[in-house]
Amino acid sequence: xxSVTQPDIHITVSEGASLELRCNYSYGATPxxxxxxxxxxxxxxxxxxYFSGDTLVQGIKGFEAEFKRSxxxxxxxxxxxxxxxxxxxxxxxxxxxxxxxxxxxxxSGTRLxxxx
Amino acid sequence: xxxxxxxxxxxxxxxxxxxxxxxxxxSGHTALYWYRQSLGQGPEFLIYFQGTGxxxxxxxxxxxxxxxxxxxxxxxxxxxxxxxxxxxxxLCASSPERGExxxxxxxxxxxx
Numbered sequence: 228x229x230s231v232t233q234p235d236i237h238i239t240v241s242e243g244a245s246l247e248l249r250c251n252y253s254y255g256a257t258p259x260x261x262x263x264x265x266x267x268x269x270x271x272x273x274x275x276x277y278f279s280g281d282t283l284v285q286g287i288k289g290f291e292a293e294f295k296r297s298x299x300x301x302x303x304x305x306x307x308x309x310x311x312x313x314x315x316x317x318x319x320x321x322x323x324x325x326x327x328x329x330x331x332x333x334x335s336g337t338r339l340x341x342x343x
Numbered sequence: 344x345x346x347x348x349x350x351x352x353x354x355x356x357x358x359x360x361x362x363x364x365x366x367x368x369x370s371g372h373t374a375l376y377w378y379r380q381s382l383g384q385g386p387e388f389l390i391y392f393q394g395t396g397x398x399x400x401x402x403x404x405x406x407x408x409x410x411x412x413x414x415x416x417x418x419x420x421x422x423x424x425x426x427x428x429x430x431x432x433x434l435c436a437s438s439p440e441r442g443e444x445x446x447x448x449x450x451x452x453x454x455x
Binding site: 231263268269270271272273276317319330331332333334335336 | 346347376378383384385386387388391399402434436443444445446447448449
């Protein structure tokens with residue numbers, strides 16, 4: 228069965244420090260991969276996505292993610308976090324051949340807190 | 344331009360009552376999705392529409408849940424005989440023919 232695992236429920240980092248949020252997936256083939264961010268009272272916003280090609284993907288707000296097929300991982304990184312990055316982050320997968328007409332399976336999320 | 348809107352933003356109801364949740368997608372988006380997000384969890388797929396028809400309703404938990412999109416734009420999620428376990432944030436998303444899903448702010452449903 229398809230699934231997404233985010234092993235870290237809550238992470239706290241100092242402002243200016245680097246960040247890595249982990250994501251592992253289980254899928255029959257290489258799925259389409261996404262990272263979303265959800266701030267309090269806000270809707271889910273897409274940070275970045277991987278469909279194919281270069282395994283290092285750049286997104287908005289200075290985030291990037293690296294797809295590693297051998298590890299079934301798609302970890303999210305940021306070199307220097309800002310207090311405004313405090314939010315809930317969700318990794319998600321869509322099926323191979325993803326189109327708009329496809330459901331997305333989400334992980335359970337990682338809550339990011341920023342220490343001043 | 345306007346994003347996905349959902350009404351109401353909050354809904355409190357009593358166990359056993361009927362509720363309707365509305366989603367207005369981004370104009371021109373052909374696909375519309377409903378997800379449910381329980382506290383501390385990621386969104387869980389319920390149903391999606393391509394145009395007016397439900398293309399995949401495999402995520403609806405039981406027959407108390409039903410959704411319509413009669414004119415291929417606005418959608419309504421309907422829940423009959425609500426139960427306390429239905430309490431969650433219900434998210435709607437829309438997308439163009441091929442591409443990113445854009446999410447609305449959600450409707451927080453509380454069943455007392």
